[in-house]
Amino acid sequence: MTVGTTRELIAAEARRQFMAQGYAATSVRGVAGAAGIDPALVIRHFGSKEQLFLATVDVEGPFAPALAGPLTGMGERLVALVLDERLSGVLRTPYRAMIRATDSAAVREQLVAAMEATLARPLAERLDGPDAELRAHLVAAQVGGLLEALVILEDPAVVDADAAAVARLYGAAVSTLLTPPSG
Amino acid sequence: MTVGTTRELIAAEARRQFMAQGYAATSVRGVAGAAGIDPALVIRHFGSKEQLFLATVDVEGPFAPALAGPLTGMGERLVALVLDERLSGVLRTPYRAMIRATDSAAVREQLVAAMEATLARPLAERLDGPDAELRAHLVAAQVGGLLEALVILEDPAVVDADAAAVARLYGAAVSTLLTPPSG
DNA sequence: GTCTATACTGCGATAGAC
DNA sequence: GTCTATCGCAGTATAGAC
Incomplete structure (x- = not known):
């Protein structure tokens, strides 16, 4: 082609x-x-x-399927996408290359823009309650943290963990930011 | 000296x-x-x-004060430490330098070891319920995600956000992993 | 035993000839 | 448009001066 x-x-x-x-x-x-x-x-x-x-090199942010469904379970669906090795070529691998090249301001901005366009911005539109935009960006930070542990640091405690357990536990933590804060 | x-x-x-x-x-x-x-x-x-x-270059992981107190509020205290600019010299700055040098396996291992020794391991000993060790490492991943947004990517949405709001919201998400999963 | 001088190889980038 | 030649700088090894 x-x-x-x-x-x-x-x-x-x-x-x-x-x-x-x-x-x-x-x-x-x-x-x-x-x-x-x-x-x-x-x-x-x-x-x-x-x-x-x-x-x-750019990340494609394949989060649309997870963002399309209901808020309930969205945290777990987002984490499952990060863990899905079939998406490595569009997410994990370019993410690793870009993070390690963030000495360059242009690379930083391109990566932030990609995560914002494919994750934070569409998510912010789905969220109810106060601080919707900040909460969406904090979700993106959580997703980045999981990617970092998995593919940047290759932390064995996370890499070798049961994927279903990670999706359940980390997904629940992500969901905390998806529902409006109580009080 | x-x-x-x-x-x-x-x-x-x-x-x-x-x-x-x-x-x-x-x-x-x-x-x-x-x-x-x-x-x-x-x-x-x-x-x-x-x-x-x-x-x-090494991170010193100044998390001990946050880990010493009760589990209640520990998430918020951990996030507050990350946001504390007075600790930049021992946390943010070396963290940034090391993450951007993780092409080297030795640098990866030194950073993982530092975060494990000062955060994940002491935290795991404090946690009740199943998957305590995995949950502690996922907390470390969340902390890493916030550091990444702040000092690696310099995401304006997080850098310019109200620190108290970040501590409250992200701290609550961290706390999700500190209390035993319900069900 | 410390330290300096020098050199080797490979890098990103430029100038200018075909 | 494409290649040749070259510049300045990098990390590092070695030889030998103090």
Whole structure:
């Protein structure tokens, strides 16, 4: 389906390497070599290594299915999506690459924008009660925390835990923010 | 209080730069220059840039005060510690530097160990009911999520939010995992 | 035994020739 | 458009000066 222009060839190879090895371990020269072209071409087409990363790596935030249903059980459904390894390619892997590249302000902003557009903003519209917007962003922080433990820190206590138990327990904690605070 | 040995001089300057600029933007040559010594000496003393980082940057996990009191309100107290800017130097700043250096497995392990020793393990001993250990680690994931939103991603919706509201709302969500699950 | 000088390899990026 | 040559900087190893 790729048209095969040089630019798209570079982008495809760069995405592969950034996702597999991260930002620091991926070199412009390595991408160019694997694509069979000259390193200077990569810079010519994308401007810099950072811009190449921004253009090729992004999270897609596959939260829509969980947000579509009723508020009841939504916390558990959100957590289940994070735990679903079939979604790694669109969530876990780019999330890891981007978090580890947040030295760059542009990467930070792109990741915050993606999580806001796919999670915090649509969620805020669903919430009742005071502080709906803040609560939605705090849910996003919780989701980020679980992703961090799973794929950034690879904390064995979470990675090796029973997924159903994590979904139940962490999902309940997320749900606390979905229902209006009592009092 | 520093004895002034070359090794300690290097360590102090390295810590300063790693905390202020992060791992990638700090160079062995820059540390050596600021310390007024030769770059090769840094390697001589610490082996590599990565080992220099591991030896000089660590989070201290100042959670003990929050963990000491009653379970009631502990969630809010933990969140308040994360939000306390006076603790930045021992928590936020090293946390940011370490998360952004988690390409290194050794950095991952050192950060996980610090959070486990100062938060998850002492907390697990305080918790009643089933899955105490998993729940304690999920609390650590929540704390990590808040730190991530605040200091890694610098999400304006959280950074600019009223601290008291964050403590109340996020603290309540943390507390969900502190009390034994109902049912 | 500390420390300096030097050098090797690889990086991102630029200038300019085809 | 694409490649060649090159610049300046990085981490690090080694040799040898004090």
